[in-house]
Amino acid sequence: MTTATVVDGSAAAARLSGAPHTSSYSALSRTVREAGLLRRAYGYYLWTGGLLVLALGAAASGFVLLGDSWLQLLVAGALGLILTQFAFLAHEAAHRQVFATGPVNDRVGRVVANVVVGISYSWWMSKHTRHHANPNHVGKDPDVANDTIVFTEEGAREHRGLLALITRYQGWLFFPLLTLEGLNLHLTSVRSLLHGTDADRGARVRELVTIGLRLVLARAVVFWWLPFGMASAFLGVQLAVFGVYMGASFAPNHKGMPMVPEGSRLDFLSKQVLTSRNIRGGAWTSALMGGLNHQVEHHLFPSMPRPHLARARLLVREHCAANGLPYTETGLVRSYAIVVGYLNRVGLAARDPFDCPLRQSMRGY
Incomplete structure (x- = not known):
């Protein structure tokens, strides 16, 4: 079987204007x-969900048995990993991958996201649906909107002060900043529910109360069971691991792939394939990344269950090769290098236009 595989998406970039x-x-x-x-x-989701419940129970048991011990930080790290895996399940339920009907998926997804993970299911649904409709499309994809990290040179030029300084080195700072992403997800969830404008106000209130209770009770238990300093460290480690794991799983999928200029039009197949990147690896990679390693297939068929994505990859690669459509996949480590390099290139736009790079390089001589 022949395939059209590119590593950095440069071949795909050339097709954006002419697809x-x-x-x-x-x-x-x-x-x-x-x-x-x-x-x-x-069967797959029954086993996966069951194993995650057992893992969560084991972490809770370890938390109780260890008591006043700095080994609790190992439990905190494990909890960050387990909660990210639950977030993957909520993501799959949101895409209707788990059950046959939408309402059942939504009920399960809401319980997993709100009660277990502590993030807003409705906020995630709204944001992620817009992303899937227009991945990497400037002005339409919320995942590439201006924030602490920016993905376009125009966005980088808008930053001033401390944000501009961060933007200049945002590639190198990307993973350190992810340690705050867990906290950001919780805060954004609460903020979105407090200031949301959707019609079902009652649903927003119920979700807000559920998440509020989940976050408050979990922290109350930690501070009740552990000394203040140890409890603070426990929560810091758990949130940091959760944020880095979430970000490291989602970032390789589109970051550093071609950006679709505002106002551009692409057919569905080209739009999804040209802006998505797969990560090579077998079943362990799929388990580690919650199936997000098969990003091309996930974007083409969002409701496809995780265990079928590997077989779909063979069909999609063959189809893309037959139609001359670049299909991008690379290794996990290489994908991170691409993301860091891309973010640093974008960040150069935040440099002072009067700050000559040659002058900077000559300092110290």
């Missing part, structure tokens, strides 16, 4: 459906 507005996606979709890859995988 056709009609595609062969319907033919690919028919092939995937006939292969049975859109069928539910109840």
Whole structure:
């Protein structure tokens, strides 16, 4: 089988302006459906969910048995990993991958996200749905909107003061900043529910109360059981591991791939394939990243259960090769290097225009 594989997305970038507005996606979709890859995988999710519940119970038992011991930081790290895995399940339920009907997926996803993880399911649904509709599309994809990290040179030029300083070195600072992402997810969830404008105010209130109780009670237990300093360290480690794991799982998928200029139009197949990157690896990589390593297939078929994505990859790669569409996949470590390099290149736009790079390089001589 021949494949069109690129590492850094540069070949895909050349196609953004000229990609056709009609595609062969319907033919690919028919092939995937006939292969049975859109069928539910109840057994897989039953085992996965069961193992995660056992892991959470083991972490809770370790927390109680260790008592006043700095070994609790190991439990905190493990808890950060376990909660991220639960977040992957909530993500899959939001995409209708777990159960056959939307309402059941939503109920389970809301419980997992709100009660277990402590983030807003409705906020995530709204944000992530917009991302899937227009990945890497400037002005439409909320994941590339200006924030502490920026993804366009125009965005980098808008930053001033401390933000501009961070932006200049944002590639190198990316992973350190992810240690704060867990805290940011909790705060953003609460803020979105407090200031949301959706019609179902009652649902927002219920979600806000649930998340509030989850966050307050969990912290109350930690501070009641452990000395103040140790409890603070426990929560810091747990949030840091959660944030880094979440960010390190989602970042390789689109960061450093071509950006779609505002106002551009692309057909569905081109839009999803050209802006997405797969991560090579087998079943362990898929388990580690919650199936996000098969990002191309996930974007083409969002409701496809995780265990079917590997087989779909073979079909999608063959289809892309036959249609001359670049298909990007790389190793996990290489993907991080691409992300860091891309963010640093974008960050150069925040440099003082009168700060000559040659002058900077000559300092010290």
